[in-house]
Amino acid sequence: MNDQHPSASGVAENAVFESSAASMTGGPSPLPDLAAGTRTNLASKLRWQGRFKVWGGQLLLAVVIIGGWQWFTAEHWVDPFTYGQPTGIVHRLYTLFRDGTAFGSYPEQILVTLQEAVYGFLIGAAAGILMGVSLGTNRYLSSVISPYIKVVNAIPRIVLGSIFVVAFGFGITGKMLLAAVLVFFVVFFNAFQGVREVDPNVIANARVLGAKPLHIIRHVTLPSAMTWIIASLHTAFGFAIVGALVAEILGSEKGLGLVITTAQGTFDADGVFAVMLTVAVITLVAEFILTRLERRLLAWRPQSRSDAPAI
Amino acid sequence: MTWVTSLLSVAAMSLTHGASPHSARVELNGVSKRFLTPSGDVFTAIQDVTFAVEPGQFCALVGPTGCGKSTSLSLVSGLDKPSSGTVSVGGTAVDGIADGVSFMFQTDALLPWKSVLANVALGPIFRGASKREAQASARDWLRRVGLAGFEDRYPHQLSGGMRKRVAMAAALINEPRILIMDEPFGALDVQTKAIMSNELLALWEQVRCSVIFITHDLDEAVALADRVVVMTSSPGTVKDIYDIDLPRPRGDVQEIRFQPRFVELQRQIWRSLRDEVERAYAATAGVPA
Numbered sequence: 001m002n003d004q005h006p007s008a009s010g011v012a013e014n015a016v017f018e019s020s021a022a023s024m025t026g027g028p029s030p031l032p033d034l035a036a037g038t039r040t041n042l043a044s045k046l047r048w049q050g051r052f053k054v055w056g057g058q059l060l061l062a063v064v065i066i067g068g069w070q071w072f073t074a075e076h077w078v079d080p081f082t083y084g085q086p087t088g089i090v091h092r093l094y095t096l097f098r099d100g101t102a103f104g105s106y107p108e109q110i111l112v113t114l115q116e117a118v119y120g121f122l123i124g125a126a127a128g129i130l131m132g133v134s135l136g137t138n139r140y141l142s143s144v145i146s147p148y149i150k151v152v153n154a155i156p157r158i159v160l161g162s163i164f165v166v167a168f169g170f171g172i173t174g175k176m177l178l179a180a181v182l183v184f185f186v187v188f189f190n191a192f193q194g195v196r197e198v199d200p201n202v203i204a205n206a207r208v209l210g211a212k213p214l215h216i217i218r219h220v221t222l223p224s225a226m227t228w229i230i231a232s233l234h235t236a237f238g239f240a241i242v243g244a245l246v247a248e249i250l251g252s253e254k255g256l257g258l259v260i261t262t263a264q265g266t267f268d269a270d271g272v273f274a275v276m277l278t279v280a281v282i283t284l285v286a287e288f289i290l291t292r293l294e295r296r297l298l299a300w301r302p303q304s305r306s307d308a309p310a311i
Numbered sequence: 312m313t314w315v316t317s318l319l320s321v322a323a324m325s326l327t328h329g330a331s332p333h334s335a336r337v338e339l340n341g342v343s344k345r346f347l348t349p350s351g352d353v354f355t356a357i358q359d360v361t362f363a364v365e366p367g368q369f370c371a372l373v374g375p376t377g378c379g380k381s382t383s384l385s386l387v388s389g390l391d392k393p394s395s396g397t398v399s400v401g402g403t404a405v406d407g408i409a410d411g412v413s414f415m416f417q418t419d420a421l422l423p424w425k426s427v428l429a430n431v432a433l434g435p436i437f438r439g440a441s442k443r444e445a446q447a448s449a450r451d452w453l454r455r456v457g458l459a460g461f462e463d464r465y466p467h468q469l470s471g472g473m474r475k476r477v478a479m480a481a482a483l484i485n486e487p488r489i490l491i492m493d494e495p496f497g498a499l500d501v502q503t504k505a506i507m508s509n510e511l512l513a514l515w516e517q518v519r520c521s522v523i524f525i526t527h528d529l530d531e532a533v534a535l536a537d538r539v540v541v542m543t544s545s546p547g548t549v550k551d552i553y554d555i556d557l558p559r560p561r562g563d564v565q566e567i568r569f570q571p572r573f574v575e576l577q578r579q580i581w582r583s584l585r586d587e588v589e590r591a592y593a594a595t596a597g598v599p600a
Contacts, residue, residue, distance in 0.1 A: 206433070
């Protein structure tokens with residue numbers, strides 16, 4: 001059987017990785033003479049088996065990494081004072097929430113950083129889309145401005161944080177701006193490229209149908225570039241958080257960045273890790289929301305493609 | 312007598328383009344189009360092209376690959392400007408996107424992020440109709456191309472033939488005087504192509520706009536057209552013009568192929584086209600001509 005259908009057996013092996021439904025449609029079924037109902041049950045059974053296998057592997061990996069860390073530091077093969085310890089991190093997180101910090105409660109710090117990151121993200125993304133679409137659709141504008149964009153992109157923009165501290169002090173404006181600057185470039189380059197990738201045939205067709213330039217931007221260019229823009233938003237939110245944190249570390253009166261600096265000042269590795277864990281959770285929640293937004297805005301795409309970036 | 316006809320033609324011209332197919336004469340007169348290649352050479356795509364399409368006529372343009380057929384059509388639609396010569400539609404020279412012209416491309420020009428209904432409704436919306444009017448009209452056209460019930464699908468959910476029908480509805484909804492088709496069925500399989508050709512003929516017999524139709528398929532050209540224009544290999548120019556006197560309505564394009572008159576015309580045009588195709592092939596394949 002296998003000799004006669006080498007391709008079918010290959011598909012069945014791959015199906016462990018993908019969904020096992022592929023093996024049911026991808027080649028001749030290795031199990032003949034089954035009623036349709038039985039076959040559906042079998043497919044769903046195989047699919048669940050595949051899922052459990054993946055979950056099992058993921059759990060095992062987590063146990064090995066976190067357990068190994070805990071074990072190595074508990075045995076003092078690795079210094080827990082320098083590198084932290086999972087139980088210590090959890091305990092530190094608990095005390096942070098219970099006792100707060102010298103400059104206010106822990107949730108308040110989270111909210112401050114979140115506010116800076118979200119506002120920075122919105123400002124940067126809006127500016128990036130606006131500039132990307134304008135420069136992508138206007139050849140003259142792009143010729144004039146693109147060398148400057150390249151120069152600004154080449155300089156280490158994170159250092160602008162120092163300027164913003166000098167200019168705007170310890171408040172949230174400077175943090176928002178640094179986050180916005182970092183987000184802008186990611187979104188801008190994607191929006192620009194997305195606009196350039198629009199099928200000229202589709203634009204020609206819209207023009208013949210009577211579209212004015214604004215019609216083309218609204219009905220053709222922007223939706224077409226949206227695939228690119230949305231893909232960039234995932235990375236961009238990460239940059240917004242980094243921008244807000246770094247700006248806080250450079251000088252602030254509130255925020256998670258300040259919690260990190262304080263922990264660093266007291267040689268509190270667990271404290272730094274605890275904030276990192278908090279930020280990771282925030283980013284994952286943002287990622288979840290962005291994925292929902294992506295599904296909604298890009299509902300027109302074939303399912304398999306819109307699922308791919310969600311991994 | 313002459314003033315009567317001129318008065319009639321003026322009256323016809325003054326009607327709106329949707330109501331009057333008579334202002335739909337397309338004329339190319341000594342048209343050339345040259346491009347500057349990136350290496351700085353001048354490339355002549357078409358040279359001294361002269362032909363006319365009468366109002367309501369179905370004209371097929373055949374010629375070897377790369378002979379400038381598509382270039383000629385982009386000049387008629389106003390997407391491009393001729394380097395010399397004049398292109399006129401309904402007696403006025405084309406300057407910018409010509410009014411009353413629709414274009415159907417070989418590749419899908421449907422917007423993948425819009426539903427079938429929204430795609431067809433684009434033409435009227437671009438021309439300032441309200442959303443409600445545009446959608447009502449789009450629904451009507453989808454019904455006419457046999458796609459009632461598919462309004463909410465996205466293009467990627469349709470078969471190749473169905474997408475072509477959507478494109479046809481999207482092109483015809485503006486009630487064009489002139490419909491330009493650049494190998495519209497080139498990417499379809501032979502059976503689907505035959506079905507689509509029949510449907511195109513049936514629709515066209517209702518609306519009777521002038522059609523310029525590019526194809527590589529000589530059978531398709533003879534079966535559909537009233538006039539076949541044969542172009543030479545690059546730089547393209549008009550070699551021969553044949554008027555096809557097969558009676559209308561033509562009926563099934565698959566059946567008409569067996570009529571003696573069809574075979575005779577097909578053979579005659581192929582004799583003219585063959586030299587050009589061989590020359591074009593030799594030029595691209597590097598075989599001495």
